[in-house]
Amino acid sequence: MTDFRFDLRRGALITAALALLCSVFLVLPASAEAEPFDDCPPATFCLYSGADGTGERRDFTDRQNAESYDATWDGKALSAKNNTAMWACVYGDPAYGGHLETVDLDAEDAYAAGAVSGHKLVPTRALCFTGYERCPDNRVCTFAERNGRGAMTVHLPATDPATRNYGNSYGTGPAPKSAWNRTAKDVCFYPQPTYTGTWADPADTTGVKKFGAYVVLRGDSVTVPAPFAGTFRSHELVTTTGDCQ
Template sequence: MKITTVRSTVIAVLLTVFGAFAVYRALPAEADSWQGCASGQFCLYKEAGGGGAPRATGPADDTQAYQAAWDNVAVSVWNNTPYWACIYDGTSYGGALQALKPGFRDALSKGSVDLTGKVSSHKLAKSKAGCWTGFERCPDGKLCLFEEPSGRGAWTVSTADDPAYGTAWDNRVRSVWNRTSLHVCFYRAPNHTSTWTVDGRDYKAYVVLRGKSTTIPAPYAPTFSSHKLVAGTSGC
C-alpha cells in the first residue's frame, strides 16, 4: 500500500513538471519578437519587445519627419547598426532626444529620456556627441538658420540679403551656420535696423563670420528679424 502511494506521488510530480515544461515550450521565444531588422538597419516597432512589422531603414536614410503611420507611435527599438542612433520627439532633429548606442535593443522607455510613442525623426551618427547637433544639414555655399541651438530643429536656407523675415522666421533663430563667402550681419528689426543694449552699450548688429557655425547667445537670440551679407564687418 505504501509502495503504491509513493509511486502515485512520483508520477504526479513528474506530470506536474512535464506540464510546466510543456507550457513553457508553448510560449513564444524572445527571439521571435525581434524580427525584420537586418544587420546595418535601424528599426522601430509599434509593439513592445520588437513586436509587429518594423520601420527598418539604413544608414543613408535619416528621416527628418515621419509619415503619419509612424509618427509618435513607436514603443521599442533595435539599433542594429555600428552607429549611434539619435531619435527625437520633434521633426527635423528637434525637441527631446535619446542617443542609443550600437546594438541597443529594448523599450524606448529605457533610454535617458522616455520617448515611448513620441518619436518623430531620427538620424545615425558616428559618435554620441553627433546627436546634439544638426549643423551638418547646411549645404555648402548657403546661410542656414535654425530654430534650436546647435543646428537642431526646423531650419531654412538663404543666399542673399533678407530685409524682413516675416512671421515664418521672425524672432525664431537660435543658431546659424554661415557657409557663404561673406560675413552675415543680423538685426533686431526689419530693414537692417534697431539695436541691442548690453551692459549699457548699444550694438547695431550681431555678426557671424564666413565659415562659422554658432549657437546665438542671449540677449541676441531669438530676436533676429533681418540680415544682410557683407564683404567686411564694417558694412554692418
Template sequence: MKQKWIRGVMTAVLLAGFGALATYRALPAGAESWQDCATGQFCLYDAAGGAGSSWAGGPTENTQTYPADRDDKAVSAWNNTDRWACVYEGASYGGAVQALRPGFRGDLAAASVDLTGKVSSHKAVKSKAGCWTGFERCPDGKLCLFQEPSGRGAGTVSTADNPDYGAAWDNRVLSVWNRTGRHVCFYRAPGWTSTWTADGRDFKAYVVLKGRSTTVPAPYAGTFSSHRLVAGTSEC
C-alpha cells in the same frame, strides 16, 4: 520681394537643401519581430519588446519628418548597426533626443530619455555627440538658420540678403551656420535697423563670420528680424 523670399527660399530651398524622406523597407508584424531587423538596419516598432508593426532604414537613411503612420508611434527599437541612432521628439531633429548605442535593442522607455510614442525624426551618427547637433544639414555656400540650438529643429537656407523675415522666422533664430563667402550681419528689426544693449553698450548688429557656426547667445537669441551679407564687418 519680401514675401517672395520667404516663400521661395524658406520653403522650396529648404526641402531641396535638407533632403527628402528616406525610403523604408516594410517589415512583417508580429510578436517575434526582434528577429526581423537585419544587420545594418535601424528598426522601430509600435509595441513593446519589438512587437507590433515595424519599419526599418539603413544606417545612412536619415529622415527629418515621419509620415502620419509612423509619427509618434515608436515604442521600441533595435539599432542593429555600428553607428549611434538618434531619435527625436520633434521633426527636423528637434525637441528631446535619445541616443541609442550600436546594438541597442529594447523599449524606448529604458533609454536615458523616455520618448515612448513621441518619436518624429531620426538619424545615424558615428559618435554619440553627433545626436546633439544638426549643423551638417547646411549645404556648402549657404547661410542656414535654425530654430533650436546647435543647428537642430526647423531650418531654412539662404544665399541672399533678407530685410524682413516675416512671421515664419521673425524672432525665432537660435543657431546659425554661415557657409557663404561673406560675413552675415543680423538685426533686431526689419530693414536692418535697431540695436541691442549688452553690458551697458549698444550694438547695432550681431555678426557671424564666414565659415562659422554658432548657437546664438543672450541677449541676441530669438531676436533676429533681418540680415544681410557683407564683405567686411564695418559694413554692418
C-alpha cells in the same frame, strides 16, 4: 523445454534499449521561441509599433535617415533596435528637434507613445546633439533650436533695394536660435526686419550701452547667446564687418 534464462536476458536487453531511446528523446531541446528584436536585419535601424520589438516593423539603413516620419508613423514607434555600427539619434520632434535619446551600437530602446518623430545615424554620439550638417554649401541657414536643431530655413540671398546688399528679412516669423554661414562673406544679423536695430547690454544698468549687428563670420556656425537669442529678424551678407548697418 524453453530456456527461460535466455528469454530473461533478452528481455533485459530490450528494456535497456528502450530506456536509452527514451533518454535521447528527453534531452532533445525544445524549439526556441523568437527573442524580442531578433527579426531586425543586420546593418539596420528598426522601429517597432509595439513594445519590446513587437508589432509592425520599419527598417532604415545608414543611408535612410529620417528628419520626420509620415503621418502613419509620426509618434507611433514604441521600441527600437539599433543593429548598425553607428549611433542612433532619436528625436521627439521633426527636423532633429525636441527631446533627444541616443541608442548605442547593437542596443535596444523603449519609448512612450508620441515620443519619436525623427532620427539619424551618426558615427559618434556627439553628432546627435547638432543638426548643422543639413545646411547646403554657399547658403546661410538658420534654425529654430540651439546647435542647428529644429526646423531649418535655407536663405537664398537676394539684393535688397534699400541696402543694396544681399540679405533676407524674416518679418514676424519665429526668430532663429542658431545659424550657420556657409557663404564666402560675413553675415550681419539685426533685430529689425529692415536690417537695422540694436540690442541693450544686459550687464549695463544704465541702459546706455547698445550692441549693433550680431556678426557670424564666413564658415562659422553658432548657437546665438543672450541677449541676441531668438531676436533675429533680418540679415545681410557683407565683404567686411565694417559694412554692417
